Amino acid sequence: MSGLEIDNISMRFELPNGGAVQALKDVSLDLKKGELLSVLGPSGCGKTTLLNIVAGFLAPTGGEIRLNGGTVSGPSADRGMVFQQGALFEWMSVRDNVGFGPSMKGMPAAEKREKVDHLLDVVGLQDFKEKAVYELSGGMQQRVSLARCLCNEPDVILMDEPLGALDALTREKMQGLVLKLWKETGKTIILITHSVEEALLLGERLLVMAPRPGRIHREYRLPFAELGVGADLREVKKHPDYAKTREEILTMIWDMEEEIMGRSEESA
Numbered sequence: 001m002s003g004l005e006i007d008n009i010s011m012r013f014e015l016p017n018g019g020a021v022q023a024l025k026d027v028s029l030d031l032k033k034g035e036l037l038s039v040l041g042p043s044g045c046g047k048t049t050l051l052n053i054v055a056g057f058l059a060p061t062g063g064e065i066r067l068n069g070g071t072v073s074g075p076s077a078d079r080g081m082v083f084q085q086g087a088l089f090e091w092m093s094v095r096d097n098v099g100f101g102p103s104m105k106g107m108p109a110a111e112k113r114e115k116v117d118h119l120l121d122v123v124g125l126q127d128f129k130e131k132a133v134y135e136l137s138g139g140m141q142q143r144v145s146l147a148r149c150l151c152n153e154p155d156v157i158l159m160d161e162p163l164g165a166l167d168a169l170t171r172e173k174m175q176g177l178v179l180k181l182w183k184e185t186g187k188t189i190i191l192i193t194h195s196v197e198e199a200l201l202l203g204e205r206l207l208v209m210a211p212r213p214g215r216i217h218r219e220y221r222l223p224f225a226e227l228g229v230g231a232d233l234r235e236v237k238k239h240p241d242y243a244k245t246r247e248e249i250l251t252m253i254w255d256m257e258e259e260i261m262g263r264s265e266e267s268a
């Protein structure tokens, strides 16, 4: 199959004190090439663990990840990761950061230059190519991270709270950029966020996960990502279904968190 198959994934962490945490239990999901999935859920429901397993950083204790039919057994360039912050080489120029993967692969300099220039144009950093990363704002650094990820031509882009550290206005602009890149590149994207609004706007499919053990609680298929491509996202939020779905999900997560609090008070 072409696409990403998350097949019955479980993850149990053994703790030094002899206990264990069941971070994920029987999580299954198929993503077709080019689908954009956002993942929400209360703290500790296994979002990052799931992403790390898809990335190949962690081996699951049960189940299997397959990409385009092949079993994932470790990290590889076919899956690119964009973190919240701190994953760039601060001392290197923007150009060298973006071209890092191709340099490692030995791509000829002229070809690499053309590719990096193109991607920096796409993310709107054409005037900042020679700057060092530490000279850039947080939003610009995340543009570099996106360009660097795309430069490796992954099939799947994994994003763990990529916009979480940005101020509200920059975040809104970056949400628009993520949608633009999604449409222009046709990449499969999984995006973890703590923001219900962001998950609604960027999730063509939206997964709400539940904790203890981490599992899929509910999945939505939503029109907002498609409507938001090249559009004013504030207008998209006026869609009649937007506020309704937002309330439904907020209540769902609120109830889960109340239940967790109740359980921890009982066991205290």
Ligand SMILES: Nc1ncnc2c1ncn2[C@@H]1O[C@H](COP(=O)(O)OP(=O)(O)OP(=O)(O)O)[C@@H](O)[C@H]1O
Residues within 6 Å of the ligand: 013, 014, 021, 022, 023, 041, 042, 043, 044, 045, 046, 047, 048, 049, 050, 214
């Ligand atoms: N290396 C580890 N060893 C032991 N327990 C772990 C480890 N990594 C994660 N966990 C536990 O697994 C559960 C899921 O963690 P994870 O970080 O995936 O959740 P999350 O949904 O991403 O949380 P958050 O929203 O707070 O980032 C938590 O209970 C966490 O404490």
